[in-house]
């Protein structure tokens with residue numbers, strides 16, 4: 001009995017949510033985060049500037065607290081007003097410098113983060129483009145988007161949310177403790193301990209709570225959802241086989257575990273949240289008691305007593321950002337782990353990109369078996385000299401696209417070999433995927449992708465050859481017309497023809513086209529297929545090898561049929 005739905009095509013792995021385990025099962029580590037941060041290429045000098053600006057920002061708050069305390073206490077003694085003016089001006093200056101330096105700090109940190117994400121994205125794109133093509137082909141589109149989008153953003157934010165705040169908290173703690181030590185070393189020691197506790201215990205607890213929550217979301221909530229869906233989808237069968245009660249119990253148990261985990265996470269979060277105010281209270285009360293005693297003995301002035309009490313309040317501003325930093329560090333560690341999975345899978349990026357001017361050598365297949373995990377067809381032996389016209393047919397899912405990807409050298413075959421080899425195949429061929437991208441730019445730029453040095457006359461001739469001449473004549477700016485929204489600006493048939501024009505323009509000696517007639521009306525579809533398979537049609541140079549995958553039957557006879565399923 002089928003109790004679980006499988007939505008993916010067989011062979012494709014569903015990624016886990018949250019704490020993403022790599023396919024080989026290993027878990028994210030802090031080393032992953034270090035390697036991930038290296039991708040950001042963080043410049044040392046800019047980072048130091050950002051830390052300086054952020055420290056001055058919070059340092060201004062600290063100094064503001066000290067000067068205000070002094071001012072309050074001094075004003076209490078009602079001195080001549082001129083005694084207070086310097087302090088009053090200092091309070092204003094510190095208030096302004098705080099705002100100014102916060103702005104500079106934001107500019108500097110965001111600059112580092114944004115440059116970092118650009119660097120990481122460039123590395124990832126380059127690796128995907130030039131590394132093992134199977135990595136990008138096997139990943140689902142959503143997965144790639146998440147890695148290149150969200151995960152790299154999370155990694156970039158680590159600069160703003162973790163690295164700079166931790167460095168600033170450390171610096172500020174040193175300054176505050178040092179400043180307080182000038183008045184009372186004992187009060188400074190208490191402040192140091194309180195800062196250490198709130199800077200380590202609270203972040204550790206916050207991170208622990210986040211891990212518990214994530215684990216609950218990954219496992220128990222997933223179990224609950226699966227068990228509930230099984231009951232909802234198969235209640236009748238489960239009742240007949242006596243499995244309904246155990247299935248309901250399973251769902252209830254998973255829900256209980258989810259609730260327990262969430263409660264545990266909430267308790268841990270509550271303790272983490274209480275740690276910082278408790279540390280502040282301990283430090284302030286300690287300072288007050290020490291200060292009162294010192295003041296009573298005449299060892300310090302009233303103004304120093306004020307500073308002793310108010311300074312610790314401001315000293316915790318930097319540490320209070322650390323629990324959030326710890327949670328983000330965990331998130332960035334997981335993102336880094338997923339990214340590195342993709343990068344490592346893609347390899348070192350030393351596979352040559354497709355060069356389209358290689359001479360045609362033809363193809364010689366010896367026992368090729370194509371497939372992702374298991375062979376999709378019996379071994380294929382063939383000799384296709386330059387200029388061959390080959391048609392791969394078969395119903396949906398029989399492996400036509402996979403065969404083309406294999407012959408282009410984009411995914412390795414499960415068995416067999418090919419002349420001119422896989423790198424050679426990549427160099428001499430152009431694969432035109434069914435869903436090849438149309439960019440939201442001009443018609444010209446969309447065509448120049450296939451051959452950068454083509455003239456407007458070449459582009460117009462290619463459009464004419466694929467039946468886009470009339471359409472092009474109606475466009476306001478002809479080749480210069482921008483396709484707003486990319487493929488949304490085109491009908492399905494126009495899109496196919498534009499892709500076909502790319503194939504016509506491309507100088508690659510071997511062309512592999514996946515369903516080139518899709519979305520065309522029935523008569524045009526067969527006409528296009530015939531033109532591709534007929535060497536004399538003039539659509540493609542007679543010396544180019546054209547391999548087409550299609551579920552349609554042409555009216556001309558190709559040089560060879562490859563029948564799949």
Ligand SMILES: Nc1ncnc2c1ncn2[C@@H]1O[C@H](COP(=O)(O)OP(=O)(O)OP(=O)(O)O)[C@@H](O)[C@H]1O
Pocket residue numbers: 009010011012137138139372376394395396397398399400401402403
């Ligand atoms: N990226 C992938 N990763 C793993 N398996 C895949 C992948 N793409 C396709 N497959 C599997 O390979 C098999 C053949 O798929 P393929 O897309 O080659 O068939 P097709 O004949 O081109 O189908 P269609 O006519 O529907 O496009 C299917 O079982 C499919 O699930």
